[in-house]
Amino acid sequence: MTVRERIQALRENMKKHQIDVYMIPSSDFHESEYVGDYFKVRExxxxxTGSAGTVVVTMDEAGLWTDGRYFIQAAKQLEDTGIKLFKSGEPGVPTVEEYIVDAMPVEGTLGFDGRVVSAQQGMKLNEKLAAKHVKVVYSYDLVDEVWEMRPTLSNAPAFLLDTKYCGKxxxxxxxxxxxxMKEKNVTTHIITTLDDIAWLFNLRGGDIKFNPVVLAYAVITLEEVHLFLNQEKLNADIEAIFKATNIKLHGYEAIYEYVKGLATDEHILLDSNKVNYAIYYNIPSEAQKIDAPNPTMFAKAKKNEVExxxxxxSHIKDGVAFTKFMYWLKTNVGKVEITELSASEKLEAFRREQEGFIEPSFGTIAAYKEHxxxxxxxxxxESAYPLMEEGLFLVDSGGQYYExxxxxxxxxxxxxxxxxxxxxxxxxxxxxxxxxxAKFLQGVRGYNLDLLARGPIWDLGLDYKCGTGHGVGFLLNVHEAPNGFRWKIVPERNDSCELEEGMVTTNEPGIYIEGSHGIRIENELVVRKAEQNEYGQFLEFEVVTFAPIDLDAIDPNLMNKHEKxxxxxYHKEVYDKVSPFLSEPEKEWLKIYTRAI
Incomplete structure (x- = not known):
């Protein structure tokens, strides 16, 4: 079916269930940023095909909301679909909630699959629609009735991460x-975020491409641990270790019935921005809910010394792979046929040569000229450009290693x-x-430092419609809360916490000119302690990414002494760390591309 036909079939289902407005987010049952094929309902x-967006369908209109990373892509992909693009955050553009409230008739019905909508968003909609006496129905996955040949839930095997890599x-x-939990006076903690569960149990898997997580829920009490997942994913060794740790296993879908049976005097810690609406409303209403971020989110963000x-x-290996790729590209472009796709495949091949490489950490962005x-x-x-001896080629990529x-x-x-x-x-x-x-005092947040990256770009009267950096997981999600850099707080992104020692954050300013070019340079930084004195504890960054920055594209006359x-x-460090793993021709080339300017 075409997109128009799918929307029409969805409307027929809406009529059948007497639903006036139906909302379709991008998430899975765990509010994940990236999802498995089964959950790509919005797509x-x-x-x-972007990772972020929400579709809202009424009987006479359909709209898609997405952020600035995807405005150009979404505009192209929505052509001739009948779906209107709403550019989130732009002046005059209503939010999803504002649009739904406006579109909803008095005593109408809002529908969504309560397993893919966060409790927080569901409660917010309930509150805003109360004046119109709107009924909320959350038990229908109406798209499932339209989606023939829908992929099945992933059943990829799981594995345990050795403490020699993760340290605990x-x-x-x-x-x-x-x-x-004791400090917060809670008796039960419900965790539904997949990377928190993976980190807590040292458990990794393959249920989401590029994100080595396992579809699971966890309930932690002061005496027991309950893990809800498809047990076929666990081998005998994992089951034995879990049994020895007194981890009780349940089926994946059993979480909904389990929470119904929680005692009414429980003090339950959960994050309503991550726990889905269906789970939240299956918890006995008498139980006391303490709504706060998962403690594991903060513990996971502060990497220990072993990690x-x-x-x-891992970054030395990755730097070797990328440097080999850059050498190959620079010496072969214009001589052999190379496209955006084949270049991406070549880079992955160099990574696969590195010991401990598992898979890419996200889909490689290999974008030439205006792409x-x-x-x-x-x-x-269909879209891949051939590369020629002209213009700029942007490659954003990464790897999942055991390290x-x-x-x-x-x-x-x-x-x-x-x-x-x-x-x-x-x-x-x-x-x-x-x-x-940057050097800064303990207590500084990402938005306090963002101007350092944007300053030279703002000086040109330009900007980029995204954050400057995001937290990075440890053999986990490449986007990890709660640390990051952006120039203003965006509450729903939860990435501007106080920076603390051990946090890993990307540093990736850019310039993007539609129809012409895109430029991004990205390194990862680790927060480290500097001196402590009468002013407090100072912090600074350790750069852990090592690959040359293309001197062919730099004008040194535009840089001051400190920047040079x-x-x-940095380039001296790149050469010292990477060159021992290169061939002689690659070493000679790297010497030129890391020369002092």
Missing amino acids: FISGF SVEEKLSELREV LQSIRK GAMMHYSATK GTTDITRTMALGAISEELQEHFTAVVRGMLNLSR EALNA
Whole structure:
């Protein structure tokens, strides 16, 4: 069926169930940012393939809301679908909730699948629709009735991550979690976020492409641990270890009945922004709910010293792979046929040569010329440009290694480029270097530092419609709360917490000019302690990403003395760390591309 036909079939189902407005988010049952094929309901109904967005369908209109990363892509993919694009955050654009309230008739009915809508959003909608006496129905997955040949739920096998990589046993993590529960005076903690569960149980899997997590729920009490998942994913060794740790296993769907049986005098800790609406409303109403972020989110964000040692090793491997790729690209473009797709495949091949590599950490963004202006462009056989000896080529990629998760972006000149492109490229590099060199007092948040990266770009009267950086998991999600950089707080993104020692955050300013080019340079940073004195505890960043920044695209005349010194020092470190793993021709090439300017 076409998108128009799918929307019409959905409306027929809405009529059957007397639903006036139906909402379709992008999430799975765990409010994940990226989801498995079974959960790509919003993509199926709209044709929009970006990771973030919400579709709302009424009897006479359909709309898609997405953020600035996807404005260009969404506009192209929604052509001729009849779905209107709403650019979230832009002046005059209503939010999803505002639109639903306005579109909803008095005593109408709002429908959604309560398993894919957060309790927080569901409660907010209930509150805003109360004046219109609207009924909320959350038991129907209406798209499922339209989606023939829908993929099944993933059944990928799970594995345990050795403590030699992650530094702490399951018992240690559970003990620390229970101490926090006691401090908060709670008796039960419900966790539904997949990366929190993976971290807590040192459990990894393959239920979401590029995100090594297992579809599961967890309920932790002061005496018991209950884990809800498809047990076929566990091998005998995992089951034995879980049994020895007194972890009780249940079926994946059993969580809904389980929470119905919780005692009415329980004090239950949960995050209503992550626990889905259906679970929330199955908990006895008399039980006291303490709504707060999962303690595991903060514990997971602050990497321990074993994890940090592992992370450094993973980044050396990743830097070797990317440097080999950059050498191959620079020496072969214009001589052999290379496309956006084949370049992406070549980079993955270099990563697969590295010991401990598992899979990419996200779908590689390999974007040539104007494709780079689409921040999350994904090349296809139909769209992939051939690369020529001209213009800029942006590659944003990463790897999942047993030692950690990597995320790196480099934009490379494939030939001579204009003064404007050099000016834009140099401004991005300057911003990235400025943020990398920051020293700041304990208590500073990401939004306090964001200006350091945007400053050189704002000086040009330009900006980028996304954050400057995000937290990174440890052999987990490449986007991890609660740390990050952006110039203003966006509450729903939860990424501007106080920065603390051990947090890993990307640093990736950019310039994106629609129809022309995109530039992004990205390194990962680790928060480390600096000196402590009468002013307090100072913090600074350790750069852990090592790959050359293309000197062919830089205009040194636009950089000040400190910026040049910072780039030269970084490039010396790149050469020292990466060159021992290269061939002689690659070493000679790297010596040129890390020379002092």
